[in-house]
Amino acid sequence: MSTTTTTVITEAPVAVSLPTTLTQADEPKVEELKTDAAISALSTGGYEFPGIPKIDDPYKKRQWQLEHMAGAFRVFARKGFTEGTSGHISVRDPVDPNTFWINPLGKHFGMLKASDMVQIDEEGRVIGGNKTAVNAAGFMIHSAVHKARPDINAACHTHSPAGKAWSAFGRPLDIINQDSCNFYGIQAVYKAFGGVVLGAEEGVRIAEALGPKGKAIILQNHGLLTAGSTVDEAAYLFTCMERTCEVQLMVESAGLPKKLIGDEEARFTSSVNADAETLYTEFQPDFEYEIWKSNGELSKGGY
Incomplete structure (x- = not known):
């Protein structure tokens, strides 16, 4: 059974805790696991469940993307992630990838539609979509993440209750149940709190802490941020991470010894459940529920 290593960058003001990702030696085993996962997919009755659509x-x-982005906000509203004007989701623009879309400042998540989203450039200037103000701190964080990680097309950050509570410990989530395995090898901790993120340097440090492969980061004394290749993936990781924080707080309050999941089992579970396609699919029930509730304000998006 392999071990998990933790890398800590001690130079102020950033410290990162990131479990080791899969090594080259692991690749044959991973391919075998993926084959096993494909075989288990026969339990769907032989019908292929539609995944991420290919849109040329x-x-x-x-x-x-904008329709799914609006749906993600409404899911967040239903789950109680709103906190005043705090919180943002960003999506890289497929027409001009050096720009991205973000939510308008001061509009409740539960009211957002695709037409409400604001397109901004790398300097924070509004260049398209809804011509209105955006959250300055949101721009600083999201622009740095999008610049640093071309593989990331969407990022989510809100001041969710359990995420704020767990962030006070400044430590990664333990791998103690099946859902927490989604964060095996992709979670980090940003161990500096510089107040409201209004400086570009703070955004850059957060992006550096996320690292080249991370998709979920605990911002100490602040909250959670997740990322993905689609807004659906990033949003599902956020809802899963928030609930995982809540569950871990429950476990910690019990005061009993914890049984951690082994690295081999966690790696296997992550390889089956935490790929981009599966995480996208996991978000669809919540998204379709919001479409159903929206009285025509939301749709799946034409393609």
Whole structure:
């Protein structure tokens, strides 16, 4: 059974805790695990469940992303992640990848539609979509993440209750149940709190702490941030991470010894459950529920 290592960068003001990712020696085993996962998919009755659609037209893909982005906000509203004007989701623009879309400042998550989203450039200037103000701290964080990680197309950050509570410990989540395995090898901790993120340097440090492979980061004394190749993936990781924080707080309060999941079992579970396609699929029930509730304000997006 392999071991988990933790890398800590001690130079102020950033410290990162990131479990080791899969090594080259692990690749044959991972391919075997993926084959096993594909075989288990036969339990769907032989029918393929639709995954991430392939959309060649970047303008159609833009609209598709904005619809899913609005749906993600409404899911967050239903789950209680709103806190005044705090919180933001960003999505890289497929037409001009050096720009991204973000939510308008001061509008409740539960009211957002695709047409409400604001397109901004790398300097924070509004260049398209809804011409209105955006959250300055949100821009600083999200622009740095998008610049640092071309593989990331979406990022989510809110001041969710359990995420704020767990962030006070400045430590990663333990791998103590099946859902927490989604964060095996992809979670980090940013161990500096510089107040409201209004300086570009703080955003850059957060992006550095996320690292080259991370998709989930605990911002000490602040909250959670997740990322993904689609807004659906990033949003599902956020809802899962928030609930995982809540569960871990329950476990910690019991005061009993914990049984951690072994590295081999965690790696296997992550390889089956935490790929981009599966995480996208995990978000669809919540998204479709919001479409059903929206009285026509939301859709899946045309493609």
